[in-house]
Amino acid sequence: MSSPNITIQNNSEQAQNLVLDSSSEITLQGKITVPGDKSISHRALMLGAIATGTTTIEGLLLGEDPRSTASCFRAMGATISELNTDKIIIQGIGLGNLQEPEDVLNAGNSGTTMRLMLGLLASHSDRLFVVTGDHSLRSRPMSRVVNPLQQMGATIWGRKGDSLAPLAVRGQQLKPIHYHSPIASAQVKSCILLAALMTEGRTTVTEPALSRDHSERMLKAFGAELDIDPETNSVTITGQGQLQGQAVIVPGDISSAAFWLVAAAIVPGSELVIANVGINPTRTGILEALEMMEADITKENERVVAGEPVADLRVRHSKLKACTIGGSLIPRLIDEIPILAVAAAFAEGTTIIRDAAELRVKESDRLAVMASQLTKMGAKVTELPDGLEITGGNVLTGTDVDSYSDHRIAMSLAIAALKATGKTTIYRAEAASISYPDFVTTLQKVVHEQ
Structure with missing residues (x-):
């Protein structure tokens, strides 16, 4: 009542x-x-979309931000059931198989959607992606993820020196780096780890303090090869492996x-x-x-x-x-x-x-x-x-x-x-x-x- x-x-x-x-x-x-959990919901949708096979998600946040993530990945070829039930089912398309979308990808109000997705888009060779968001998101700084991606060889253009959306991404083969992040940010760390999934060799991210580790936990569960050094707040990922769909409970x-x-x-x-x-x-x-x-x-x-x-x-x-x-x-x-x-x-x-x-x-x-x-x-x-x-x-x-x-x-x-x-x-x-x-x-x- x-x-x-x-x-x-x-x-x-x-x-x-x-x-x-x-x-x-x-x-x-x-x-x-x-x-x-919003952070886990985003990551489950993204990894399910790029993994091989079926991913099921129970307890997903049915809010606006995860809906933005689901919409973007549907536009790139993943099959994701409607976000209105207790169990979401995703048919993944496999690592490296995101399709060039017919239209602009809209992340809505979700900084997590935009920042994490940029890592995946930048590593998909010979495809063009344009990413935007609502008025608030278009004013939020993206240079924190664009800069390390450009160090990996990514081609990204945007407003204000490539720092504000809309952002255009020309996907290509990236190279591994050891990135020392100036801030403790799970979004920065996750963006680089996702970019490194398709990069030959080992990529390391070191942070000044420990940020949330949902990406590391979930990447491991999906089959990625990760090494974590808690003493230096570093995580290293070996690229060009395979991800397998999982049953995720949020x-x-x-x-x-x-x-x-x-x-x-x-x-x-x-x-x-x-x-x-x-x-x-x-x-x-x-x-x-x-x-x-x-x-x-x-x-x-x-x-x-x-x-x-x-x-x-x-x-x-x-x-x-x-x-x-x-x-x-x-x-x-x-x-x-x-x-x-x-x-x-x-x-x-x-x-x-x-x-x-x-x-x-x-x-x-x-x-x-x-x-x-x-x-x-x-x-x-x-x-x-x-x-x-x-x-x-x-x-x-x-x-x-x-x-x-x-x-x-x-x-x-x-x-x-x-x-x-x-x-x-x-x-x-x-x-x-x-x-x-x-x-x-x-x-x-x-x-x-x-």
Whole structure:
């Protein structure tokens, strides 16, 4: 049954406002699941498309971003069933067999789709590909993947010195490299590894800190030859092997679970169980940060599913304390910083987040947007060049705020609104469907009036 406190206003065919009225006391209760992990969903679709044989995917995120990936690979010859069922079936076309598409490939809002796909396209000889995206994606930097691909011999043209989409790719035989990435980025690492699948010899990527390792785990499962050196944060792949279709089970996305972890932690009397959440060590920075803030979170029923560690997470309300977050922890919680900022607004003391300049080139400038929108609600937030300084304890007041069409901003502001007094209206809240189509439905399900 829908909560009377949470309603959707339809502005037009696409645009929606989310209205939360916190004039009555609420609590969050229940057991929920979250959508499939977005990172793993993208990779399962891509590897299934280029492998030999059949790949099945259970638990795939049925959001806009994976739909963009599926659409692009269908246009290049892969057979992918409709993304509307519990089990997706892919008939792969085999490594090296992506077809030259008849039209431009559109990655929509998905940076992962564009950046990872560029590695595959660049290595498909004698084929021309043109890749674009929506307004947001066309403004996001692609030089971080274009530069190493060009070092491998790729031919890529684009706006602003080949750094912005639309990008044209003339596929050709690439050469192996040892790339020292200036940033810890799973997208950069994955793009190079995918390009190296068709490259003779061994290609190595070394990072300054460990980024999420879903690509390495899945490439190994599909049959690629990889060597991983955890001491140097390096991964080496031997090219020109074969990939074989697999049965993939996608765990729940910890980035989506993070909204509920913070919601239950800040709303008195709350207790939630989030079932079947992926707890890959390269992704659990949010759990460590909330533990530093003295959140009451326990892992239950820990297990390994299809090569990925999984657990049920139980979270209860607690009095949060401020902490300092930065360094090597940042790549492991980069997507969770907006909701972490919300937690900090209700924590005792001043929380400092540093080394997170990467957030300025996400779907929005997440540092600037979270600072401005939380400040509108009455939080004490100072924007830093590479982070935020947030002093908790202020009472937040409902007001009109804007998601800037960024899914993580929309959901973070919705959680903040649960603890604000009065009515909050979040503009362009439909953005949540990018990674969490059922977010509002789940919110209505777990919020109860006391």
